[in-house]
Amino acid sequence: MKKVNFLLSLLALLAAFITSCKKDDNPPKPEVKVTADAGADQSATVGQTVTLDGSASKDDSGKTLTYAWAITKKPNASTATLSSMTVAKPTFSPDLAGEFEFELTVTSENGTAKDKVMVTATGSVVAQVISENITTDLVLANIIADPTKPDYFITKDIDVSAKLTINPGVVIEFESNGALYIGDQGSIVAKGTEAQKIVFTGKNKTNGFWKGIKISSANPLNELDYVEIAYGGSFNLSGMSSAIKTNLALNGFTKAQVKITNSTFTQSGGYGIFSQEGAELKAFANNTFTSNTGASMYVTIDQLHMLDAASKFTGNNGKNGVEVEGEATGSGEVTWNAFTDGSKYFVMNDIEIIRGVKIKEGATFEFANDKALYVEDEGYIVALGTAQQKITFTAVNKIRGMWKGIKINSANPLNQFDNVEVAYGGSFNLSGMGSSIKTNLALNGYTKAQLKVTNSTFTQSGGYGMYVQEGAILKEFANNKFSFNAGYAASVAADQVHMLDAVSKFNDVNMFNGIEIYGETSGTAEEVTWQGFTDGSVYYVINDLGLNSGVKVAPGAKFLFNADKALYVNDDGYIIAKGTAAQKVVFTGKQQTVNGYWKGIKIDSRNPLNEMDYVEVSYGGSYNLSGMGSSIKTNIAMNTYTNAQLKITNSTISNSSGWGIYVDGAVINENVETVNTFINNPAGKVKK
Template identity: 30%
Template sequence: MGYRRTFVATLPLVTIAGCLSDSDSGSGVGDGTDETVPDDQHEDGDETDGGTDSNWEDDLERPDETVELSDGIETDETLTSDVLYRVTDQLTVDATVSIEPGTILEFEEGAGLRVRGLQGGQIVATGTPDEPIVFTGTQKTPGWWNGIYVWGSESHDNRLEHVVVEYGGRESDGTVHLRGSRLPITNSTLAHGDGYGLYVDEESSIEGSENNQYSDNEAGGVRLSANSVHSLDAASTYADNGVDAVTVGGEDVEGEDVTWNSLDVPYRLRDRTAVREATLTIEPGTTLEFEEGGEFRVRDGGGLIADGTEDDEIVFTGTQKTPGWWNGIYVWGSDARNNALNHVVVEYGGRESDGNVHVRHGRLPITNATLRHSDRYGLFLDPNSTIPESKANTYTENAAGAVKLDAHTAHYLDSNSTYTGNGEDAVVVDGTDVEHEDVTWSALDVPYRLRGRTQVRDVDLTIEPASTVLFEEGGEFRLRDGSGLIARGTEDEKIVFSATEEIPGWWSGIYVWGSESHDNRLEHVIVEYGGRESNGSVHLRTGRFTITDCTLRHSDAWGLWAESDVAVNDDVCAVNEFSDNGVGDCTIDG
């Protein structure tokens, strides 16, 4: 336990005019004397509760002389390490305050340091590894003093380097709080705060900050806006706080391409974060947690590169492990060629979105990814969207199903991905035209579930052996002019065209109208439960077709109906199997 004694001394030349208490009353600095305190104890005699992580008390020698600061700094001043500064009130800085290495400033209860840029205030605190600058409380209690508040100061001279700031946050959101200001922080410790260690508003910058420690702060290490996240470095530590996450306010990321580094804690995102007119790269090993109702949106001109690795996946998740907790990743109008989700986990989305990942008029390759625990689909793909080269993904435990997309994008799904373990084990395909390029539908581990009419125009569609295509009520598969259908199964891996309900006439069937391709073929195929508004489960109106080794059954009309203008193999009624068809099995010439 220390003790207090008083003696009279001549103050050094650096004593701050107008900043010392009672300076106008003829005592203290006004008459060349001051009460000085060899202060190796803190106010009220309280013992410390462990000090700071920087162990500055072991490194620095406390000066014998104490100077009290209470008013304001209105002219450029330098604080030196040969005295201990005790701040007794809110100290405003309206000029440049430079602080020498090894200087200690102690703040009484409710006191603080406010740098006012509009009045010309700036702070230059440059310590060294052996002589850090210390801002602390007279009592080792989180929130004992307000902290350092920098308001409207955009000076490029501002800096905190080799600094310890601790026990602040009393009437401030952070031990260091920036509002409309610029302040690089390097090699520093912000600790034991009642709020955040560092609070950065949306108009502020900490560009150039690195190698800091944010620990034992009640609300978390750092809170900042999305447009400042790239200023956080991986060499700093953000763990061991009341909330072990960096809190990110929802805002647009725009104006320049940036990278979000992998930290030792997750990013915790609030509200909606949107990437516009910039490319955001997220490093492998990064975790992003979204609060309830949050959303990650990539808009026109924006790009997202989330390229993880097998050992260091990138995770997009919810702060609560509840399906539909947040909206998900929404790519709207972004067709950037470098968009990518690779070795990524996206989970617990689908709140006000149709999928954990929802692509609308955009382009997003997805590889080696896991999309799970959505309240809707794992992946929802709107018309005019693409997921080229997507492969080796896992879609599981999604309430509505693994994937929902349109017929003209179904070819993006690969057989090396898994689509099982969902609320409905099927890939939902909205009926639309398949056109513009020849494509293949891969054999998946779940059926394709088609809604409405799917029509092939001016291209060839190949369906792989072992594929199952289920049609909802009233559905139809139509082959039009200039198109081709190549459905060649094997004896062991048949292709199945069936219904979501095993009821004859549930769907219309396969309707060929004007397709003259010599490649048209059904081989080792089962077609069943069709004939709803068609003359047969397979209805050949005009064109060319070969049908062999197939089973046509459970039609509400004919199994096969071929009109006179169709070129079909002569033995079509003999080399295929027909059963349980409502009107008849096979008829040629209608």
């Protein structure tokens, strides 16, 4: 039995041994480790270039590692960044004193490991040098508390193709001729505060030391608030004309847009701001321009409505105001402000209004030589000044006839001038006007232009004060003044003469103190009145005048006719010319030296309303009136074929080259010879 038990025990031991031997044939694989090694802690000085070293990291099996660095700790306000986050040995420069901690993560197909390294920086804070283009989003912090010292120094042209954010209090200095370009893929957000402005300036504080900033980005994030840009404008920025030097340029070709508020533009070698046509001011308020070599600002008039009244453009600039040109287009009405500091608009090239524009009282526009303002048919102008704050359109050089003037082509009934002064226009004819027509203000008859003109002054023109073509419409005309114009005070077509008021003043040192009139009245018009002027102004009739409607001539009105011109009262019209003993109505020649200077008056109208009382008609009969025989010369002719009618009393008919009145079968009051006075008419008083 013992022997059997021994054998069983032996068999059990043998089975255990065999089993143990089988397990040893497949031993367990050893564990493979991934180890991260961020390198030893380091000490550095502010501004020193530091190299981190993660190259001692390993995978026990030799597999390839990837690197990922992260900044886990740095001093407040530091903007230091690594040169790369994915290489074994990145670099960085500590910008502030303090501790910079970096964490390294290494990864292979066998796993991941992490390690940290600390860099302790000591020493004074110095300006960081920006010498590479900005291609990733970047925040510039205020690293130096002293606002008189720069936080950053830019040594050359820097292109920005990412989002550049600048914190309050940051000061950036530029080396000579350096520039900052915000590309069309980039943006700039520079938002300071009243206490901590953001400053872009030159290393040397002389006008025009660095080039300036150019924004080509159409990103709506672009904003400058409580920013100062100083000492730019050394040379033209890339893509700008060589003549354009400026602190800040907005690229119109890329439709750049930006908000500019509470900011200062100073000490430029040219403009404070130059905004090209096509650029967009998303906001503009409370900005200041001082000590710039050129004009405070240049902007095209499609953005003029964005300028606020409170911004200050007067402060020892080359031109204390805003240079403008271009076209005002778009829908809806916009307002062009007057500046509370008295700054002006300087018009450097022709400008066109092709939308509704309202101009605020007190605004002043000074035009360069031979430039003009055109209000086109799609637009209108509402220029409403006050007696204390007139709206002024004048020349840069205050010499008579220096700029072309204003032409209204628009038929919009909203066009209006009130308490406006237009001065020194009429250098050359406005576009579409005859070469001989020079004027401060022209209304286009072909487009049926309309305008209300009240309480306004037209002075120092190289020609007319105002020119109203036949077909144009004076919606209102009252209490206007015309003085020191080189031609007639005004020229008005006959169909608008009735809109002239008696108290407007045309008799003030003009070459001709009165109104040039010509053309015909409308045959469909109701009876109208032609005024006599209280200041003694006269009507100058430069071409034949036709009355196709009822016209009443007020006492005191005086008409001086050019040589060989005439007044025709046509069959569809009539004339009521009733003066008084003290204020006669006068029809005479422009010259009164020789009998027969102008043709005279012909009545073709059979209307029984035709009447003359206390009228003077003199120096007619230069040639026969239309439809009369060539031998018939007279002051007044009546057409027998139309059964013309006229009643004339208490009047003086004199100095004709032929008859006083030629009736010959027409209808006239029987007592015509006894109730009127006839003087020096060689052919006789009345031919019946």
